[in-house]
Every structure is written in C-alpha cells, then in structure tokens.
Amino acid sequence: MTVSIWQSNLPPLREVDFLIVGAGLVGCTAAYFAAQAGRQVVITDALDVALGASSRNAGFMISSVDVYYHHAIAKYGHDVTREIWHLAKRSQALWYEFINRAGGTVKFQRTGSLLLAESEAEAEDLAQAADAMLADDLNIIHHKTDPLKRGYFAAIEQPDDGAVQPFELVHAIRQQSGVSVIPNNELYHITQHDDKFVTAYTRMFIFKARQVLLCTNAYSPRLHPYFINKVVPTRAQCLVTEPLVAPVLNTCGYSDYGYMYYRMTFDNRLLIGGGRKQNIALENDTTEDRVTDPVQQVLDNYLKRHFPDVTVPVSRRWAGIMGFTPDSLPLVGVLPDMPDVGFAVGFTGHGLSLGAGTAERAVNMMLHGTHPGALDAKRLEPAV
Numbered sequence: 001m002t003v004s005i006w007q008s009n010l011p012p013l014r015e016v017d018f019l020i021v022g023a024g025l026v027g028c029t030a031a032y033f034a035a036q037a038g039r040q041v042v043i044t045d046a047l048d049v050a051l052g053a054s055s056r057n058a059g060f061m062i063s064s065v066d067v068y069y070h071h072a073i074a075k076y077g078h079d080v081t082r083e084i085w086h087l088a089k090r091s092q093a094l095w096y097e098f099i100n101r102a103g104g105t106v107k108f109q110r111t112g113s114l115l116l117a118e119s120e121a122e123a124e125d126l127a128q129a130a131d132a133m134l135a136d137d138l139n140i141i142h143h144k145t146d147p148l149k150r151g152y153f154a155a156i157e158q159p160d161d162g163a164v165q166p167f168e169l170v171h172a173i174r175q176q177s178g179v180s181v182i183p184n185n186e187l188y189h190i191t192q193h194d195d196k197f198v199t200a201y202t203r204m205f206i207f208k209a210r211q212v213l214l215c216t217n218a219y220s221p222r223l224h225p226y227f228i229n230k231v232v233p234t235r236a237q238c239l240v241t242e243p244l245v246a247p248v249l250n251t252c253g254y255s256d257y258g259y260m261y262y263r264m265t266f267d268n269r270l271l272i273g274g275g276r277k278q279n280i281a282l283e284n285d286t287t288e289d290r291v292t293d294p295v296q297q298v299l300d301n302y303l304k305r306h307f308p309d310v311t312v313p314v315s316r317r318w319a320g321i322m323g324f325t326p327d328s329l330p331l332v333g334v335l336p337d338m339p340d341v342g343f344a345v346g347f348t349g350h351g352l353s354l355g356a357g358t359a360e361r362a363v364n365m366m367l368h369g370t371h372p373g374a375l376d377a378k379r380l381e382p383a384v
C-alpha cells in the first residue's frame with residue numbers, strides 16, 4: 001500500500017532497534033535469536049501471536065524436503081538436498097529445545113512419522129527414495145508393505161519425528177524470547193531512504209527501526225512487489241472428528257506424495273488434511289481463509305477409504321494460508337531497495353519442518369552478514 005500526504009505523519013513515531021513483522025512460528029523464533037544476541041526487539045502483527053498458518057497447521061514436525069528424497073536430488077542437486085535435510089534436523093532440534101524448556105506447557109508426542117504410498121507406482125518411488133536416504137545415512141526404516149494395514153502399499157518411517165500442539169508452541173517460543181508483541185497492528189508500508197533508519201508505517205505507530213525482518217509468509221506480496229510471483233498464497237484445509245474412544249493411530253504423516261496427511265490429536269480425534277491436488281486451481285493464489293466443498297469432499301472420502309472404522313462425526317473443518325515459492329524452498333534475503341529490511345518467508349507448507357533453522361539463518365544474516373546458503377532469495381532474481 002502507498003501512504004498519502006494526509007496519512008504521512010498521523011500515528012506517533014516510535015524508535016525501535018530490531019522490528020519483526022509477523023508473530024507466527026518464524027517471527028517468534030527470529031525474535032528469540034535476535035533477543036539472545038542482545039538486540040532490543042519488538043514484534044508487530046496484523047492480528048496476534050499465532051493466528052496465521054502457524055496455528056492452523058497439522059502440527060507435524062517431519063524432517064522433509066518437498067519431494068521424495070531421490071527426486072529432491074534430481075531437482076536441487078545432492079549438496080542442496082543434504083543441506084535442506086540438515087536444516088530440517090536443525091529446526092527439529094530447536095523445536096524440541098523450546099518444548100523441553102516450556103516444561104510441559106506444549107503438548108508434544110515423539111510419534112515418528114510415516115510417508116505412505118497410495119499406489120504400486122508410488123511404492124516403487126518410495127523404495128528409490130528409501131535407497132537414496134539410506135545411502136546418505138539418514139535415520140529411516142523402509143516398509144515394503146503397509147505398516148498400518150489400511151490400504152496403503154508401502155512406507156518410509158522416520159522415527160525422530162513428532163506431532164505438536166502448534167498454538168502452544170508459538171506462545172512458548174514468544175514467551176522464551178522475552179519479546180513483546182503489538183497485536184492488531186498491520187504494517188502497510190515500508191521505506192528506507194537513507195542508510196540510517198527504516199520507516200515502517202503501521203496502524204498505531206510510524207516505526208523508525210535500525211533493522212526490520214519480515215516474517216509475513218503468505219501475506220508478503222501485499223507488503224512489497226518484490227514478493228509477487230516469489231511467494232504465492234495457497235490454501236490448505238483440514239478436518240477433525242469427534243473424540244474416539246481410543247486412538248486409531250500412533251503416528252502421523254503424509255500419503256500421496258505429501259498431498260494428504262493424518263494424525264491423532266491429543267484428545268483422540270483423527271485429523272485429516274490435504275485435498276489440494278484435485279483442486280489446484282481453486283486453492284492456489286488466494287488469501288481467503290475459508291473451507292471449500294470440493295476439498296472437504298476429498299478429505300471425507302479419504303476418511304472413509306482408509307479409516308472405515310472411524311464412524312464418529314466430523315466436528316470441525318478449517319483452512320489456513322501457506323506461502324509457496326516457485327522452487328518450494330524458503331526465501332531469506334534483504335529487499336533490493338532496502339538494505340536493512342530482511343525477510344524469512346515462503347515455507348511452502350513446511351514451516352514446522354524448516355522454520356526454526358530458517359529463522360536462525362535470517363537473524364544471523366541480519367546481525368552478522370552471514371550467507372543464508374541454499375535459502376538465498378537471489379536464486380529467484382534475474383541474473384544481471
């Protein structure tokens with residue numbers, strides 16, 4: 001958005017050292033690292049802590065690249081694939097540290113995870129993925145048949161993964177950061193005219209900040225044209241059933257190449273998510289946070305096909321908005337026209353897999369000038 005002459009000095013000026021925009025998983029984790037490094041940090045959010053994708057997700061902490069491992073090697077090269085896997089492991093370790101420090105206030109279960117094949121063809125692909133992962137010494141188990149006996153064809157088990165209550169996690173990270181959040185305070189314009197300060201126009205304040213980090217994920221293209229076609233808002237949907245008498249699963253994970261996913265909640269509800277593959281046009285390029293019948297129909301059908309023993313009604317359906325990048329890897333960098341405005345965005349549905357390590361890299365880039373590695377957003381900029 002632009003700023004008119006009438007708006008230009010309306011809200012009071014507030015000087016800040018390090019301003020973070022977005023109080024989701026990534027913004028709160030970045031706040032933790034910046035505060036630990038001794039910076040005076042403030043977070044501003046259009047809504048409040050964890051009201052975006054960070055508490056609308058399925059809560060899987062699954063180490064993953066966006067496609068099966070051998071396909072990732074073909075897509076990104078072996079070095080980048082290994083780097084992203086290590087970033088996922090780093091993120092997982094950081095989440096587990098936050099959870100442990102939270103002393104029981106964040107529900108979490110180290111369930112492990114299963115990547116399940118929905119067809120013979122996917123099972124063959126999974127076998128190749130398993131070979132490539134084992135060749136890289138990754139901690140996985142290849143099941144040549146369906147370990148759940150629910151109509152799948154094969155699986156890769158990742159014993160280190162887990163499932164969390166994501167809303168509680170973000171609040172715990174915010175609390176451990178010691179940083180305060182200004183809620184209901186959308187950033188609508190940002191400029192940097194000289195080397196000294198970034199000017200950030202928000203509803204309640206015009207901030208003069210030494211540095212700003214945008215953790216606005218799916219909503220980034222609304223903030224600056226740099227993100228147009230680099231971060232595409234993409235809807236994801238879930239459902240949960242009423243509580244079951246006993247859990248029908250002791251794991252969580254994906255099937256159909258990650259397009260479908262499942263877990264138990266901590267009060268024994270079955271959660272099913274996905275349904276985007278059959279509805280790409282409907283679900284892509286939208287910030288409309290609502291459920292749609294065609295996607296929910298896919299979820300209902302999946303529930304009937306793989307969990308016919310679950311006969312309790314569905315109790316809740318919801319949606320959230322993810323930020324997809326063209327190559328599915330997150331983006332870390334600084335805005336080309338504003339050297340003190342950095343960003344960590346574009347998690348492509350994998351913020352609980354890659355978010356903590358990405359936030360750490362973004363803060364290190366802002367504070368110490370370190371290179372963000374394979375996450376460097378310059379990879380998407382036209383060569384000059």
Ligand SMILES: Cc1cc2nc3c(=O)[nH]c(=O)nc-3n(C[C@H](O)[C@H](O)[C@H](O)COP(=O)(O)OP(=O)(O)OC[C@H]3O[C@@H](n4cnc5c(N)ncnc54)[C@H](O)[C@@H]3O)c2cc1C
Pocket residue numbers: 021022023024025026027044045046047048049050051052053054055056057058059060061062185186187188215216217218219220223235236237238273319320321322345347348349350351352353354355
């Ligand atoms: C249904 C669903 C299921 C998912 N399941 C999983 C999963 O199981 N595992 C996994 O790894 N990932 C999953 N994801 C993806 C994961 O939730 C995201 O990758 C992650 O939450 C991104 O975190 P974030 O902090 O970058 O973004 P968000 O949580 O969206 O936070 C961005 C914040 O920025 C604020 N903001 C935006 N614009 C402005 C502005 N102009 N001014 C001020 N504030 C602003 C928003 O209000 C929001 O609070 C899922 C997503 C969805 C929707």
